[in-house]
Amino acid sequence: MAWMFLQNEKSLLHKFLFKKFGAIRWEDNVKRGASTAWKLIKDGIEHLKPIVRWQINNGQSININADNWILDRSLNKGPTLCNIMDIDDKKVSFLMNDDGSWNSAKLTKLFSKDMVKIIRQMEKGTNNVEDKIELIHSNTGKTVSALSTEAIWFQKESKYTKYIWLKKLKLDQKVYLFWWRALNGALPMMEWLFYRRLANLKECPRDCHENENAEHELRRCGFNVPEFQNLEECTKVLEQNSGKGLMKIYAVAVFYSWKSRNLIKHGNAEIPLAYAVAEIISHSSHLQ
Numbered sequence: 001m002a003w004m005f006l007q008n009e010k011s012l013l014h015k016f017l018f019k020k021f022g023a024i025r026w027e028d029n030v031k032r033g034a035s036t037a038w039k040l041i042k043d044g045i046e047h048l049k050p051i052v053r054w055q056i057n058n059g060q061s062i063n064i065n066a067d068n069w070i071l072d073r074s075l076n077k078g079p080t081l082c083n084i085m086d087i088d089d090k091k092v093s094f095l096m097n098d099d100g101s102w103n104s105a106k107l108t109k110l111f112s113k114d115m116v117k118i119i120r121q122m123e124k125g126t127n128n129v130e131d132k133i134e135l136i137h138s139n140t141g142k143t144v145s146a147l148s149t150e151a152i153w154f155q156k157e158s159k160y161t162k163y164i165w166l167k168k169l170k171l172d173q174k175v176y177l178f179w180w181r182a183l184n185g186a187l188p189m190m191e192w193l194f195y196r197r198l199a200n201l202k203e204c205p206r207d208c209h210e211n212e213n214a215e216h217e218l219r220r221c222g223f224n225v226p227e228f229q230n231l232e233e234c235t236k237v238l239e240q241n242s243g244k245g246l247m248k249i250y251a252v253a254v255f256y257s258w259k260s261r262n263l264i265k266h267g268n269a270e271i272p273l274a275y276a277v278a279e280i281i282s283h284s285s286h287l288q
């Protein structure tokens, strides 16, 4: 229902509630004494949050920090690449010029180079139209409520219970961040980019002829670990043995495989095997 409400401004319900409460903003909390219909819609919005993002038009409805507008994450969740203090409470329109184009000076001041590139790549609508909400996964064929349940379950599971063991591996910051992002579905792999309409193909850039997702990247790409049936089993073994050096070597090796994969993706040669092995061993041993 919340989805219909937000999508269809001409609906009777929208007209009625809009008149009564004004435009609904993501950050609004349920007001005391609010009507049941309003509460229901706010509740619905909470469930939709993980699966929708903003399509930017004039940028005046979107909070830079709190809303999902870059890819599918809001900036104040998870590791961030920009200077949050400077943009607290500002709207996305703050980053634009009067004609609606991006203000390069502000972007480069506030965001890292990679982030600026991502922002510039995003589709942007027209300046004189209000921002709109759209589904993140545009072509999975799943219903809105199925997606929403799935996303909430995934968030709870991964944040609080699933990957605490990762810390025990005592990886260095870069390797840790790589694994954290990979296991939390936040690494820009081909399948991930495809569902966000940022790539045309889902296949691995290494010509493995498999879709590139966490399962592929962490277990099968570059080198296959035949002992494990699937990614779940693989992470289980990592968890159970997180104190052992061999696990650390594996974790670092996968990280180097990803680094090397990024080189191919951008048209360069892979990291030479002998060099990679030397790096992995020195990396794993000084961390013991």
Ligand SMILES: [Zn+2]
Residues within 6 Å of the ligand: 204, 205, 206, 207, 208, 216, 220, 221, 222
């Ligand atoms: Zn591959």
